[in-house]
């Protein structure tokens with residue numbers, strides 16, 4: 001999994017809780033990376049699950065809630081890093097429809113070693129959309145965020 005997913009996660013933990021909590025979740029786990037991540041590096045996705053599990057224990061918030069909050073946080077950060085993916089779109093539904101056929105396709109061109117989910121989207125009405133998500137990762141709540 002790309003390092004940006006880890007660096008942003010630890011930054012969110014520092015901002016939302018504290019730098020001490022971020023250190024604690026690293027220290028509680030045996031990590032091949034030793035908790036040192038660069039945004040362009042590639043790391044074992046299990047490390048993210050270990051970090052979030054530790055965080056859940058320390059702050060007493062369920063894992064799903066934390067992962068969903070992280071999804072919200074990450075999207076705001078992607079808006080800063082990749083504004084081009086948000087340009088010329090007026091609605092959230094329009095944006096969500098571009099992930100599978102544009103955004104993640106571009107991400108895959110940039111990095112060959114990513115493991116991205118796939119989405120099928122169908123607009124049902126102005127207020128309803130169906131999105132089918134396939135992934136080998138247990139990150140449904142990231143998607144929900």
Ligand code: HEM
Nearest residue numbers: 001002078082085107114115116117135136137139142143
């Ligand atoms: C500008 C917008 C976006 C960018 C640049 C982006 C990029 C990425 C990157 C780099 C990863 C990590 C893949 C890896 O390391 O293996 C990822 C994973 C993921 N992305 Fe996106 N993404 C964007 C928007 C979205 C949106 C809007 C959704 C959901 C509606 C989404 C759903 C996911 C999920 C669920 C994963 C975790 C991997 C999995 O479940 O298999 N992404 N994305």
